[in-house]
Amino acid sequence: MSIRLDHVTYTYSPGTAYEMHALKDVSLELPDGHFIGIIGHTGSGKSTLIQHLNGLMRPTSGHVYFNDEDIWGEKYDRRNLRFHVGLVFQYPEYQLFETDVITDVCFGPKNQGLSEEDRMKRAEEALRQVGVDESLFRKSPFELSGGQKRRVAIAGVLAMNPDVLVLDEPTAGLDPMGRDEILGTVAGLQKQRGITVVLVSHSMEDVAEYVDQLIVMNHGEKAFDAPPREVFSHYKELEKMGLAAPQMTYIMHALKERGLDVDVHATTIEEAEESILHALGRK
Amino acid sequence: MSIIKADNLNYDYLEYGEDGEKPEITHAVRDVNLKIKEGQFIAILGHNGSGKSTLAKHMNALLVPTGGTMWVDQMDTHEDDEVWDIRQRAGMVFQNPDNQIVSSVVEEDVGFGPENLGVPTDEIWKRVDDSLRKTGMIAYRHHSPNKLSGGQKQRVAIAGVMAMKPKCIIMDEPTAMLDPNGRHEVIQAVRDLNKSEGVTVILITHYMEEVIYADNVFVMDEGRLVMQGTPREIFSHVDELHELRLDVPHVTQLAHALRLKGLDIPEGILSIDEFVDAIMKIRDGGAVSDERKQALGENPEERENKADRENPSLT
């Protein structure tokens, strides 16, 4: 179920004074079953990019392929594509509209044309997987806390059983615990369902911990596309783009400069701990 | 003298269930006592629902305590006559950058507060110019707020508060909806105002990296004030903070983890430089002989002093 972008360019208001390239000649592949991170500052084109993945935006030039089929080819069913590539927008709780939680989650499956029974089954499963308690199923979504609403909204996309789940900054505005819980849930889903997950984020720390492929966007162009530790080794270039590597990268480089033989590729606290203990001969 | 003082402050409200019967009492703030001195930079930490925003709204009389007293610049917020004076003295910046800008032109929005206070026209313009300059937004004075970034919008909101000439700015999670660059921009702007204008800043947040600059940190949980101290003191309690659903900077966490493994690292490490120095001290102290240390011409104490000098913001 891989997605492939082939020389995709997207231009706002082409041919006018307001012409702006949101994406410039982006080619990339999102392989099956991977956990992929997309990072970039505001205005780097990452939101435009993900809306190309499920055909909400049409490239000005270039092609988008899902399972090797051009999604802008004649007769291609893009509505059906959206059930395979589930997209969770930023602040997704603002799209909830039904009178109770479970009916809202059923909206996607209903659009897929599933029977009442199948919809409920899907909705219940999705809600359970994102950690929404059964006692909340019949409550109005507007009564829930911010974190719970967000889970319900994610379940709303998950219930369509997508092969690819794209999340645009799913942790924006949450407190640290809420953030860790959502990221943990998403990582769990990826393993449990074996689906491809694309996570758009501002936070290098979040990405470092979970993803196995990291795409860095800068001014509408793809700046890096590699495993995280490889991307973070370019931390000086990342800084020039207004991004920063995880704090661990800076610590490890600083230690190395002072002559301690540590692994500069360590990006998580656990890795750093291990490497420092080792270098100090305590292990 | 304290600009803000809470005496046994409590705030309860009734929550009606779906069926409309049996209202439940929610204790949003319980028995809070605090004093904030003029000119300080204060951070209030707590997870969502810990009562920190409710407490903040008491500081400019948007909410009035149901028990106890809140004093703002020696005025009791219970006094209806003083409510506008209190709000002029203690301005507030909110979380959502879009929902607090009133006008469709930046400079007119900054003038909104002074207009409400009845400031004469010439004086309004002086204040607007001044506030926009201090927040670095003067170049955008004729812009529409809709065309600005989140961080810029929050700076406009700060300028709008500054134009009221407050003694104190209360910021209720001003960076929660911003990207890292926007967050940095906003925190930098208030730190500058705190230093150059002597405005008291009360920053409510759950981002730890914004807290390390504070003079004093208050931590809230379930409506109560549960911790209080300098950032270094607060961050010495990594495990307690985790229990309170809070984060600590990654470098502090790493130091803590290594300390648990038996390394002799001080608690409450806040910066990378401090950490690196601590590790070097261990290496030189443990694995290297005394002669080597002398050869390097350094002793551990000197290095410690150096670490402090490198981090003036922390002292």
Added chain:
Amino acid sequence: MFKDITIGQYYPADSLIHKLDPRVKFVGTLIYIISLFVFHTWGYVLGTVFLFSVIRLSKVPLGFMLRGLKAIWILLIFTMVLNLFLTQGTVVWQFGILHITREGIGTAAKMGIRLVYLIIGCSIMTLTTTPNKLTDAMESLFRPLRKVHVPVHEIAMMMSIALRFIPILMEETDKIKKAQMARGADFESGNVIQRVKAMVPILVPLFVSAFRRANDLALAMEARCYHGGDGRTQMRPLVYQSRDLAAYAVLLAYLAAAIVLRAVLHW
């Protein structure tokens, strides 16, 4: 479609018309509209000369102004056709029950010109005046109504807040629509009832969001000491300059000329 409406848009330029007090422009537009209904035949020449002189002075390109007509061309043709076929009088052309009369041609032309001039006239006002100034002008002109308990200040404040939030809510609508499309919502097919029903997933979140914003904004305004119009000063108080008085004189002369043409000369 919204892009075509030039009424309500502001065209920044440095011209005499831009500099005029917004109250003058507001009153001037009213006078111009009245004159359009006073004119009979030759009066339209006066109206045309006046209109084009003002356009010239405003430095707004004519093409930009005419674009505003695109939004109303259906209404324009409808009005003209209706007048053309339904006016009684001397028949000049007949086909079955359809007929065109000499009077019909006259009325249709007159209605067409009136409508076009009316739209252009209003466009000049909005193109040369920022929405905020326009609101100030209305607040100031209608201030006497406060005596009969019309909340003039509050209405003006509501208008300026609406102007600030319209673009935000439009953008939000677009976002919600896309989010629902990502969940397979279909806004394009189906009959009228199905399409209206399909709007529910957009409208409910939009209303919820509008109320949330209103709530936040009210709190933010209170925190900045807003307590109605009493005791409030203005950042840009409206003060008439000599050019504004001159403009009023020109407007009065124009209105007098229109009345003389119609009532005295019967042109």
